[in-house]
Amino acid sequence: xxxxxxxxxxxxxxxxxxxxxxxxxxxxxxxxxxxxxxxxxxxxxxxxxxxxxxxxxxxxxxxxxxxxxxxxxxxxxxxxxxxxxxxxxxxxxxxxxxxxxxxxxxxxxxxxxxxxxxxxxxxxxxxxxxxxxxxxxxxxxxxxxxxxxxxxxxxxxxxxxxxxxxxxxxxxxxxxxxxxxxxxxxxxxxxxxxxxxxxxxxxxxxxxxxxxxxxxxxxxxxxxxxxxxxxxxxxxxxxxxxxxxxxxxxxxxxxxxxxxxxxxxxxxxxxxxxxxxxxxxx
Numbered sequence: 001x002x003x004x005x006x007x008x009x010x011x012x013x014x015x016x017x018x019x020x021x022x023x024x025x026x027x028x029x030x031x032x033x034x035x036x037x038x039x040x041x042x043x044x045x046x047x048x049x050x051x052x053x054x055x056x057x058x059x060x061x062x063x064x065x066x067x068x069x070x071x072x073x074x075x076x077x078x079x080x081x082x083x084x085x086x087x088x089x090x091x092x093x094x095x096x097x098x099x100x101x102x103x104x105x106x107x108x109x110x111x112x113x114x115x116x117x118x119x120x121x122x123x124x125x126x127x128x129x130x131x132x133x134x135x136x137x138x139x140x141x142x143x144x145x146x147x148x149x150x151x152x153x154x155x156x157x158x159x160x161x162x163x164x165x166x167x168x169x170x171x172x173x174x175x176x177x178x179x180x181x182x183x184x185x186x187x188x189x190x191x192x193x194x195x196x197x198x199x200x201x202x203x204x205x206x207x208x209x210x211x212x213x214x215x216x217x218x219x220x221x222x223x224x225x226x227x228x229x230x231x232x233x234x235x236x237x238x239x240x241x242x243x244x245x246x247x248x249x250x251x252x253x254x255x256x257x258x259x260x261x262x263x264x265x266x267x268x269x270x271x272x273x274x275x276x277x278x279x280x281x282x
Contacts (some may be wrong), residue, residue, distance in 0.1 A: 028080035047140055089247075101279050102270030107229030108188040115274050118142050122182060122266055125171040131258035133173065139209030140169035152202025153232075158183055161194040170207045171259055176252040177215050178205045178237035180259050181268075185230045194225035204234040214239050222256060226264070229271065233263045 039087035056129055062247030088262040100230035106112045115121070127136050146163035147155045152238045158166070165184040185191040203223045215221070222245055237256040245252055 004221040032258050037127065047120070059204065060136040069224065089224050098142050103268065104229060105271075106274040106278075107231065107267055107271040109230060110186045113230065113270065114272070115270055116169075116230060117165070117270075119167050119169055122263075123180070128171065128259075128262055130262045131254065133254070133256060133258060135171040135173050135258070137147065137210075138170035138172055138177070138212035139207050140167075141207065142167040149181060149205050150202060151205055154202035157197045157202075161190045161197070163194070166204070168207045170209075170211055170212055171255065172240070173251055173255050175204070175239050175241045176237065176249065176255050177212055177240050178235050178252070178256045179204060179216070180263050181205075181234045181236070182263065183232045184235070185232070191227050191230045191232050194277060195225060195232045198225055198232070198257055200225065203236045207237050215240045218255075220246075224256060224260060226260065228264055228267050229266050233260070233267075235260055 001177045017242050032157040042268060110246065118141050121142055123137065125137065127134055129135075143149055144164065145165055146166040149166040149168060150158055162185060163183045167182045167184070168179055170176075170179045183191075183194065185194065201217075203221070206214070208214040210238070216236050216238040217244065219238055221236055223237075226233055235256045238254050239252065247253075
């Protein structure tokens with residue numbers, strides 16, 4: 001019985017002979033072995049390809065290093081390699097700032113005390129607020145003839161120690177009036193000597209005017225004195241109603257004490273201002 005061209009290959013051939021089954025089996029096995037080798041060969045090629053990529057990656061990374069491929073004796077020593085976190089910074093020469101200028105140096109001697117000095121610079125404005133009170137300023141003036149602004153024993157003290165200028169200003173509150181007199185000398189030593197010689201005998205002459213009547217010419221008044229730097233400052237205070245001053249006149253005493261403190265501060269301020277200006281210019 002024939003199935004045509006689609007019949008089984010193991011049927012008898014045209015000559016009616018039987019197929020060689022051993023030869024067919026050997027040929028099949030040979031084809032199977034060939035397929036296995038092709039698969040193994042492909043896996044090896046793929047493995048070699050992966051190995052090449054990895055090796056190239058390592059070489060490329062090493063080529064980024066300056067020391068790659070150098071022998072050990074050509075590498076920099078440990079001391080030449082900056083450690084982490086120790087980036088060298090700029091170096092500067094050590095400098096010592098100059099000491100601050102002493103304001104007292106400027107008010108101790110006429111050689112350095114060069115700022116303008118008169119009644120307007122020492123006692124500016126129409127009033128002064130100090131000690132929590134406001135005091136109205138009356139007349140003010142200055143003179144190079146110090147003895148003309150003094151009376152009694154103070155006249156000789158100023159003359160003998162070389163007073164170069166007397167600056168005066170009067171301040172009032174109610175019936176109380178006080179004249180502040182600032183005697184100027186060339187040096188601190190001369191001022192200190194004059195202050196020591198003055199024993200509150202005599203006084204700076206009171207200064208009336210600008211609405212303030214004459215006072216402390218024939219009545220009992222209160223005198224004080226002190227010194228700072230090349231300056232000696234005095235007060236002469238009393239009542240403008242013609243009465244003698246007494247210890248019960250608290251307004252008068254407070255006015256005198258406040259003006260003494262204010263005058264001291266004004267002289268100190270001269271030194272501070274000049275010291276600051278000299279430091280800035282230098």
